[in-house]
Amino acid sequence: MTEIDTETFLADLYALREIGRFRTGVHRPTFSPDDMQSRRWLMGRLEACGLGASIDGIGNVLGRHRGPGPHLLVGSHIETQNEAGWLDGALGVVAGLALARAGLPVDIVAFADEEGHFSGGFLGSRSAIGDLTEAEIDAARNRTDGTPLRAALKTVGLAGISRMQLDTSRYRGFLELHIEQGTQLESAGLHLGVVSGIVAIWQFKIVFKGNQDHAGGTTMAERRDAGLSAVRLLAAIDREFPKVCGPRSTWTTGQITLDPGGYSIIPGCAEVAFQFRDVSIPVLERMEACLEALVCESNRRERCTATLTPLSKAIPAPCDPNLMEAISQAAEQVCPGRWQVMPSGAGHDAQNIARILPAAMLFVPSIGGISHHWAEDTTDADLAFGVRALGGAAARVLAG
Amino acid sequence: MTEIDTETFLADLYALREIGRFRTGVHRPTFSPDDMQSRRWLMGRLEACGLGASIDGIGNVLGRHRGPGPHLLVGSHIETQNEAGWLDGALGVVAGLALARAGLPVDIVAFADEEGHFSGGFLGSRSAIGDLTEAEIDAARNRTDGTPLRAALKTVGLAGISRMQLDTSRYRGFLELHIEQGTQLESAGLHLGVVSGIVAIWQFKIVFKGNQDHAGGTTMAERRDAGLSAVRLLAAIDREFPKVCGPRSTWTTGQITLDPGGYSIIPGCAEVAFQFRDVSIPVLERMEACLEALVCESNRRERCTATLTPLSKAIPAPCDPNLMEAISQAAEQVCPGRWQVMPSGAGHDAQNIARILPAAMLFVPSIGGISHHWAEDTTDADLAFGVRALGGAAARVLAG
Numbered sequence: 001m002t003e004i005d006t007e008t009f010l011a012d013l014y015a016l017r018e019i020g021r022f023r024t025g026v027h028r029p030t031f032s033p034d035d036m037q038s039r040r041w042l043m044g045r046l047e048a049c050g051l052g053a054s055i056d057g058i059g060n061v062l063g064r065h066r067g068p069g070p071h072l073l074v075g076s077h078i079e080t081q082n083e084a085g086w087l088d089g090a091l092g093v094v095a096g097l098a099l100a101r102a103g104l105p106v107d108i109v110a111f112a113d114e115e116g117h118f119s120g121g122f123l124g125s126r127s128a129i130g131d132l133t134e135a136e137i138d139a140a141r142n143r144t145d146g147t148p149l150r151a152a153l154k155t156v157g158l159a160g161i162s163r164m165q166l167d168t169s170r171y172r173g174f175l176e177l178h179i180e181q182g183t184q185l186e187s188a189g190l191h192l193g194v195v196s197g198i199v200a201i202w203q204f205k206i207v208f209k210g211n212q213d214h215a216g217g218t219t220m221a222e223r224r225d226a227g228l229s230a231v232r233l234l235a236a237i238d239r240e241f242p243k244v245c246g247p248r249s250t251w252t253t254g255q256i257t258l259d260p261g262g263y264s265i266i267p268g269c270a271e272v273a274f275q276f277r278d279v280s281i282p283v284l285e286r287m288e289a290c291l292e293a294l295v296c297e298s299n300r301r302e303r304c305t306a307t308l309t310p311l312s313k314a315i316p317a318p319c320d321p322n323l324m325e326a327i328s329q330a331a332e333q334v335c336p337g338r339w340q341v342m343p344s345g346a347g348h349d350a351q352n353i354a355r356i357l358p359a360a361m362l363f364v365p366s367i368g369g370i371s372h373h374w375a376e377d378t379t380d381a382d383l384a385f386g387v388r389a390l391g392g393a394a395a396r397v398l399a400g
Numbered sequence: 401m402t403e404i405d406t407e408t409f410l411a412d413l414y415a416l417r418e419i420g421r422f423r424t425g426v427h428r429p430t431f432s433p434d435d436m437q438s439r440r441w442l443m444g445r446l447e448a449c450g451l452g453a454s455i456d457g458i459g460n461v462l463g464r465h466r467g468p469g470p471h472l473l474v475g476s477h478i479e480t481q482n483e484a485g486w487l488d489g490a491l492g493v494v495a496g497l498a499l500a501r502a503g504l505p506v507d508i509v510a511f512a513d514e515e516g517h518f519s520g521g522f523l524g525s526r527s528a529i530g531d532l533t534e535a536e537i538d539a540a541r542n543r544t545d546g547t548p549l550r551a552a553l554k555t556v557g558l559a560g561i562s563r564m565q566l567d568t569s570r571y572r573g574f575l576e577l578h579i580e581q582g583t584q585l586e587s588a589g590l591h592l593g594v595v596s597g598i599v600a601i602w603q604f605k606i607v608f609k610g611n612q613d614h615a616g617g618t619t620m621a622e623r624r625d626a627g628l629s630a631v632r633l634l635a636a637i638d639r640e641f642p643k644v645c646g647p648r649s650t651w652t653t654g655q656i657t658l659d660p661g662g663y664s665i666i667p668g669c670a671e672v673a674f675q676f677r678d679v680s681i682p683v684l685e686r687m688e689a690c691l692e693a694l695v696c697e698s699n700r701r702e703r704c705t706a707t708l709t710p711l712s713k714a715i716p717a718p719c720d721p722n723l724m725e726a727i728s729q730a731a732e733q734v735c736p737g738r739w740q741v742m743p744s745g746a747g748h749d750a751q752n753i754a755r756i757l758p759a760a761m762l763f764v765p766s767i768g769g770i771s772h773h774w775a776e777d778t779t780d781a782d783l784a785f786g787v788r789a790l791g792g793a794a795a796r797v798l799a800g
Contacts, residue, residue, distance in 0.1 A: 081662055116663065143663075181617030199616060203663055214771035215652035216599060216677050216746030217581030220642075222769070227653050228638060235635035238628060242620075252615035253627050255661040262481060263516065263543075263603055263654045263673045264746075265772045273663045277616050346616030346664075369622070371614030372665045 002102050002395040006384040009098040012045065013383070016078070016094060017086040025374025026086050029144070030079040030117040031059065031152045038078050042093065042110055049100040051108060057153070057161035058132070059112030060124040063096070065105045072394050073166070073174045073357070074099055075109035077124065077349060079117070082144075085376025087179045087383075089114060091364070095177040095387045104394050107171070111349045118142055118149050121203070121312050125349035128166045129356045166356060172397050173323050173358035176350040177390045179378055183369035184342060191385045192331045192339035193363030194324055198351040199248075199277040199344060200314040202284055206233065206295065210304035212260065212268025227258040227267040229304040234272065236294045241276075244290045246283035250345060251276035270304075279316045279343050288313075317351035323360030323397060330392030331362070334385050346371075362390055402502050402795040406784040409498040412445065413783070416478070416494060417486040425774025426486050429544070430479040430517040431459065431552045438478050442493065442510055449500040451508060457553070457561035458532070459512030460524040463496070465505045472794050473566070473574045473757065474499055475509035476749060477524065479517070482544075485776025487579045487783075489514060491764070495577040495787045504794050507571070511749045518542055518549050521603075521712055525749035528566045529756045566756060572797050573723050573758035576750040577790045579778055583769035584742060591785045592731040592739035593763030594724055598751040599648075599677040599744060600714040602684055606633065606695065610704035612660065612668025627658040627667035629704040634672065636694045641676075644690045646683035650745060651676035670704075679716045679743050688713075717751035723760035723797060730792030731762070734785050746771075762790055 019041060020026045020034030028035040039061050046053035046063030055061050061078075065071055076092025089110075096108035111124030118140045126132040140149035153159045180186075185193050210226035234253055241251050253274050258267035276287045288310075295308045324341070331339040342363070350359045364386035367377045419441060420426045420434030428435040439461050446453035446463030455461050461478075465471055476492025489510075496508035511524030518540045526532040540549035553559045580586075585593050610626035634653055641651050655673035676687045691708065698706045724741070731739040742763070750759045764786035767777045778786075 081665065082660060181614035182619070183622060201616070201664070212773045213769060214581035214746055215654065215675065216601070216650060216744070217766070217771055218650070218745070218769060219582070219648065220650055222583060225652070227656065228634075231631055231634045231638065231653070234628075234631040238631065248619070250616060250618070250620055252625070252664070252666055253631070253658070254615065254663045254665055254667065255658050256627065256656045258653070258655050260482060260773075261655040261673075262772070263675050264601070264652070265481065265654055266652055267654065268773070273661075275615065275663050344616070345618070346614055366617070369613060369618060371617055372662070373612045373660075373668070 002104060002391045004098050004102050004388050004391045006387060008101065009094060009387050010380055010383065012094045012097055013090060016041065016090050022083045023374045025084055025376060026080050027083045028080045029082060030113040030115065031156050035079045036156050042078060045097055046108060049097055051100060056164040057158055058123050058127040058163050059158060060128060060164060061110040062164060063108040065107050067105055069105060069170065070172050070398055071170050072106045072397060073109060073171045074106045074394065076176050076178060077114035078110045079113060079115055081115050081372045083374050084372050085374065087376060087378055088371065091179060092177045095390050098387050099391050099394055102391055104391065105398060106394060114349050117144065119311065122349060122352055125352040127163045129352055130165055131352065168356050171357055173320060173360065174350060174353040175323065175390060175394060176348060176361045177386050178348060178361055178363055179366045179371065180363040181346050181366055181371035185363065185365035186369065188340065190338050190340055191335045191365065191382050192389055193342045194327045194331055194339060195319050195344045195361035195363060196341050197279050197316060197318040197343050198348055199279045200284060200316040201275055201277050201347045202288060202313045203275040203311040205309045205311055206272040206274055207307045208270040208304045210268055213266040215264045215266050218266060223266055224303045225266050226270040226304045229298060229302040229306060230256060230270040230272055232302065233294060233298045233306060240290055240294060241287060244286045246278050246280055248343065249276060249278045249283060249287065251287065277345060281316065314347060314351060317354040319360040320358035323358050326396040327360055327362050327389065327393040329396060330389040333392055334389040362386060402504060402791045404498050404502050404788050404791045406787060408501065409494060409787050410780055410783065412494045412497055413490060416441065416490050422483045423774045425484055425776060426480050427483045428480045429482055430513040430515065431556050435479045436556050439510065442478060445497055446508060449497055451500060456564040457558055458523050458527045458563050459558055460528060460564060461510040462564060463508040465507050467505055469505060469570065470572050470798055471570050472506045472797060473509060473571045474506045474794065475511065476576050476578060477514035478510045479513060479515055481515050481772045483774050484772050485774065487776060487778055488771060491579060492577045495790050498787050499791050499794055502791055504791065505798060506794060514749050517544065519711065522749065522752055525752040527563045529752055530565055531752065568756050571757055573720060573760065574750060574753040575723065575790060575794060576748060576761045577786050578748060578761055578763055579766045579771065580763040581746050581766055581771035585763065585765035586769065588740065590738050590740055591735045591765065591782050592789055593742045594727045594731055594739060595719050595744045595761035595763060596741050597679050597716060597718040597743050598748055599679045600684060600716040601675055601677050601747045602688060602713045603675040603711040605709045605711055606672040606674055607707045608670040608704045610668055613666040615664045615666050618666060623666055624703045625666050626670040626704045629698060629702040629706060630656060630670040630672055632702065633694060633698045633706060640690055640694060641687060644686045646678050646680055648743065649676060649678045649683060649687065677745060681716065714747060714751065717754040719760040720758035723758050726796040727760055727762050727789065727793040729796060730789040733792055734789040762786060
């Protein structure tokens, strides 16, 4: 079995955590100074492993194996959510370094903005499969501060650089090691999860337009309170979605913004960030129809106007059976009987790569299921299981 | 009848609007550079009217009539809500200038932070009646950026200056001219409102603690979604408050903050800014009991913990009958048959001054009821009616 240097692998992970460190996690939003420093750090490590490193016009970092094929593509992303964990994304990229160091003929990729700091989401992996237009780049803005993506690319020196397209003839497939971001492995006392498929995320903005008024001078009957209309719609979603969802569906309101947002001001505008996820397209379509019907009902009953805008509607991605088989065999060798096959509730770059290449994923446990938070963590032992199983799977695929 | 120079009065209002102008409104949060400039502008105008101008250690500006009594105190405040209207507060202060210019023996006051940019609220008028302790000043912070009040006072050069106390023996009462901040006068085709009393505002922070998790990796059953618990409580308030409120009660959720606030993150914390208002203490107490019961119910049913923190609980303030009578007579003289007696749904400095002096208020219409928004406006004709009736009322009281 391929020998992985887990000590250097862990040292790389620790080193990357120091860039943009926040408590025990990191804060590296896409194209922030810390994010760009981490990309430069990665390019240095790729070269040190003997790979040819480059960065493209959307921020994707690629390390290209200099020898003959067959090749595998391995990676994930290295930017993070705000004040988030040290492993999400970073693990899959740094695991690639470990495989290269073990002599496996892999290319290593860090796709830009998997975390969706810019509208559209998955900019890097979508660009690499030819699914990101220049017009989309023109329109994309930072979700936090509104900065146009074009301006951000110019600031970090990536404007005018061409965007790489993955050469499907070069690779036998794509492998992504990731943390589970849930508690299923931990609860079952398992160390590895072989991913069967990745849910699709359908994301929406719901905007309510009412009338901004003084909270004392305007009687309840006169009000057009955008915040109250938003609360009523969200309560209706809470009531109705369980009737149409699938057994593993999730739906989340991540943000509610009342404008202008003062104690004594009736909100004239409310904006809700809403998403749902499932592995089944019919279930996703049922949830969307329910959401649309509830927005229609809101517009019939409320004195504020609700507008539903779909932001992104991905398609679920089943993992490649041959790659899954190789990962399962490697998992059984590394932790006999302590792994399972499971779906991924989170979206990943692999779901995009799966559209042009065989793709598969391997999970390691998340302590307490904590994710997208600086307290996110995984034991060193499980990290080592993960990279060793990934290496074993890669060796099997490349030898096949 | 006292002759008011309405042209200079309107010119003063327009001049004040230029300080911190935002579209057709103004942005002068308490102790901002524009706010301090407006206070210095006011002191200059007071001196130009022959009054002795001073500013005290909490930012109150007082213009003191130099001649013999009897005196009346006239005024309001001049800081504004964020990106708000040009008349709220400013009108009552600038009207004082017009009365002084007409030769009436009035003192003019601009109380600091009526708008509650700092926690506690009504800092200036509460200080002037001896209801603001040094400990409260130590604890107060800016609600937007968290700046301690002490630091803000130091920055604007007010640290260490003594705070004025109103001399009750000096005044026959306090008069405050203000915009209605509602549509009752406009709807009824009236020009003036003689205020019968001022509602009390009871203000609360409701914090929900759950668990921040990844929106895909965490099943619906496992979640502790603080935002969802907040939505459920707010929906319950929407359902239950109409059963306990009075005929003119209002309740408002001005802000909902989900932390950390990303599409793919289950909020670990949610904070709600909530207030209600009424003129009756029993009604206020009924609404508070209902709110407390709903929070208890939330804590029994939800997997997140809700904590209810009262921030301020004012007492309703009835206006002085003799002052109301003088204002009513003046209103009838200025606009025969086109005025009414009405309660104030908004809080005002007069409610604090009413605790130590006879106090009363006069309203002019708000176009479209718009308030706490830059589009707030009143016709020049109604502004002139207001200042002329205020002058007539003051002359009656002083002659009595």
